[in-house]
Amino acid sequence: MLALEPHLRALFEPDIGANQAMRFGNALPSFLDPLLGIAKALLPSNLQSRTPAFDQMIANHYSPGEGIVEHVDLARFEDGVVIFSFLSPLVMDFRYVGQASTSDSYSRDAFPEIENAKHIALLLEAGSAVCLSGESRFNWAHGIKETLSDEFQGRIITRKERISITLRKMKPNQSSEMNSIGNQDNATRQ
Ligand SMILES: O=C(O)CCC(=O)C(=O)O
Numbered sequence: 088m089l090a091l092e093p094h095l096r097a098l099f100e101p102d103i104g105a106n107q108a109m110r111f112g113n114a115l116p117s118f119l120d121p122l123l124g125i126a127k128a129l130l131p132s133n134l135q136s137r138t139p140a141f142d143q144m145i146a147n148h149y150s151p152g153e154g155i156v157e158h159v160d161l162a163r164f165e166d167g168v169v170i171f172s173f174l175s176p177l178v179m180d181f182r183y184v185g186q187a188s189t190s191d192s193y194s195r196d197a198f199p200e201i202e203n204a205k206h207i208a209l210l211l212e213a214g215s216a217v218c219l220s221g222e223s224r225f226n227w228a229h230g231i232k233e234t235l236s237d238e239f240q241g242r243i244i245t246r247k248e249r250i251s252i253t254l255r256k257m258k259p260n261q262s263s264e265m266n267s268i269g270n271q272d273n274a275t276r277q
């Protein structure tokens with residue numbers, strides 16, 4: 088982590104709201120190489136042989152109190168999404184949405200039944216990686232509440248700064264997003 092941290096920090100300018108960075112294809116920075124190896128090993132066996140294993144990175148910076156709206160990752164991404172967490176822990180919420188996610192939707196409004204759905208809270212520790220595949224990729228939404236502290240199994244966990252790196256693979260013929268923004272982009276998370 089010590090070796091990674093400066094590379095991770097260089098992706099963002101949180102003071103001016105630049106809390107998200109994307110890299111595509113052959114622009115994946117070389118500091119990701121160790122993470123790519125770990126991520127590949129986490130893929131289920133039916134996805135192990137794909138090459139490259141991942142061709143898109145999205146990095147997110149969270150200051151205390153920030154989150155990400157519950158969503159299912161866009162259909163343009165293949166199965167097998169790996170999320171690495173750094174700096175500090177927080178809770179990620181998973182909510183069952185069944186088949187509701189087949190559209191290319193990214194918002195809570197797309198899942199009107201979401202409030203009553205099965206819910207699982209997962210503590211994402213700093214230095215951990217989680218692989219979403221199959222049901223967890225397609226039939227469960229994931230998100231992070233906007234709160235200054237999480238309650239997890241009876242413990243209160245105060246939010247600190249967190250950085251995540253998510254690795255995904257684009258479906259074939261889905262390079263239009265990449266073409267429209269080039270092979271890298273820095274932005275404010277929606
Ligand atoms: O930051 C995270 O842990 C999750 C990010 C995420 O779900 C996404 O960018 O689609």
Ligand SMILES: [Fe+2]
Pocket residue numbers: 158159160229
């Ligand atoms: Fe996501």
